[in-house]
Amino acid sequence: MPIGSDPPGDTGPRAGAVHGDTASPPGSARGDTAPPVGAVHGDTAPPLGSDRGGAAQLPGSARGGRASSRGPSRGDQPSSSGSAGGGRRAAVPPWAYFIGSAVFHYLGPSFAVLLFARVGPLGVAGLRIWSAALVFALWRRPWRVLGGAGRRLLLAWGLVLAVMNACFYLAIARLPLGTVAAIEFLPVIALAALGTRTTRNLAALVAVVGGVYVLTDVRLSGRPLGFVFAFANAALFAGYIVIAHRAARRFPSGIDGLAAAMLVAAVCVLPLGAWQAVPALADPVALAAGIGVGVASSVIPYVCDQLAMARMARATYALLVALLPAAATVIGAVVLGQVPSPAEAAGVALVITGVALHRERR
Numbered sequence: 306m307p308i309g310s311d312p313p314g315d316t317g318p319r320a321g322a323v324h325g326d327t328a329s330p331p332g333s334a335r336g337d338t339a340p341p342v343g344a345v346h347g348d349t350a351p352p353l354g355s356d357r358g359g360a361a362q363l364p365g366s367a368r369g370g371r372a373s374s375r376g377p378s379r380g381d382q383p384s385s386s387g388s389a390g391g392g393r394r395a396a397v398p399p400w401a402y403f404i405g406s407a408v409f410h411y412l413g414p415s416f417a418v419l420l421f422a423r424v425g426p427l428g429v430a431g432l433r434i435w436s437a438a439l440v441f442a443l444w445r446r447p448w449r450v451l452g453g454a455g456r457r458l459l460l461a462w463g464l465v466l467a468v469m470n471a472c473f474y475l476a477i478a479r480l481p482l483g484t485v486a487a488i489e490f491l492p493v494i495a496l497a498a499l500g501t502r503t504t505r506n507l508a509a510l511v512a513v514v515g516g517v518y519v520l521t522d523v524r525l526s527g528r529p530l531g532f533v534f535a536f537a538n539a540a541l542f543a544g545y546i547v548i549a550h551r552a553a554r555r556f557p558s559g560i561d562g563l564a565a566a567m568l569v570a571a572v573c574v575l576p577l578g579a580w581q582a583v584p585a586l587a588d589p590v591a592l593a594a595g596i597g598v599g600v601a602s603s604v605i606p607y608v609c610d611q612l613a614m615a616r617m618a619r620a621t622y623a624l625l626v627a628l629l630p631a632a633a634t635v636i637g638a639v640v641l642g643q644v645p646s647p648a649e650a651a652g653v654a655l656v657i658t659g660v661a662l663h664r665e666r667r
Contacts, residue, residue, distance in 0.1 A: 402612040403613040407606075410606045411629075413601035414477055415482060415637060416594065418478070419594075419641070421478055424582060424588075426474040427471055427475070427580075428581030428583075428585060429581075430470045430471045432582055432592070433602055434466070434470060434567065434571050434603070436595065436603075437567055438571035442564065447567075448568070450556065450564070454555075455555050455556065458555060461548055462562075465548055466567065467577065468541055471577050472538040476538055479530060481643040481645065483643065483649070484520050484652075485633075487630045488520065488521075488535045488536060489542055490539075490630060490656055491517050492543035493543065493546065494510050496547075505662055505663070510663075512656070513659035516658075517652070560607075560608070563607060
């Protein structure tokens with residue numbers, strides 16, 4: 306997913322990762338809560354996550370930071386004093402930010418797949434996290450957060466981001482992007498169903514499990530190792546949701562927490578991806594592409610998640626999150642030529658139905 310985002314919880318995002326590659330937003334890798342559908346993943350907002358970023362409010366945006374219920378913080382949103390920047394942001398509808406997050410959440414990983422011809426999956430995961438960490442370091446100066454309370458939480462968050470995004474990229478190197486994104490939602494919906502035991506959420510869980518079963522039954526005989534990494538990414542995305550949710554409650558700014566965790570992830574991914582990333586240092590095209598993947602997968606979607614969640618109702622955001630597996634499938638078909646079979650399309654449709662059905666505790 307791998308560096309994405311946002312996952313279930315009372316606060317959120319981000320996503321992902323590789324996978325992440327938080328979303329904070331603005332997963333999957335995975336990174337971005339909120340998560341997954343993610344994750345390089347995110348990519349935390351998430352995710353399907355899902356590479357992978359900060360705390361997320363709802364599943365799938367996995368990979369992003371938290372949108373505070375008190376309104377914009379000084380560091381994340383413009384003040385209400387009527388600045389020109391605030392006016393421009395207010396003029397953009399919140400669903401436009403969500404669309405930006407959904408597109409970049411899987412567009413970045415799809416470009417990463419094309420980069421595998423020059424750099425190995427773990428090397429691409431490392432380039433994604435390092436470039437995103439550099440951007441967040443220059444923008445947010447997160448070492449101030451690392452020096453305060455909650456350091457253990459940030460260390461755990463960064464470790465999960467690094468391993469989750471590595472698993473996400475190893476998965477999408479073997480399986481279609483849409484399949485990995487759909488599997489990423491399984492623990493997200495399971496957590497939601499356990500947190501709010503209703504008939505509706507039980508039906509959502511059944512639909513997602515059925516969809517994932519169809520997807521795995523179609524390809525399990527051909528690429529078993531890909532599914533090992535896909536389910537590992539999904540499990541890590543669930544852990545990312547829990548950690549990012551706690552971080553969102555502890556730190557006043559979700560983006561600052563995400564930025565600090567990304568610095569930790571940049572150190573943790575060194576032993577995993579450095580050896581595969583070395584060839585990119587002598588290849589300017591591969592190096593530039595790796596930096597572009599990091600910005601597209603772990604920075605843009607996480608920030609978009611933050612801006613969307615600050616102005617969008619939870620029910621509306623939860624409904625839109627159901628589109629993330631579909632977005633991954635469409636992007637995989639357009640960019641990578643991964644046209645799903647009828648059975649795979651049915652499996653993704655079941656996952657989308659489950660995500661749309663489920664509701665979180667209010």
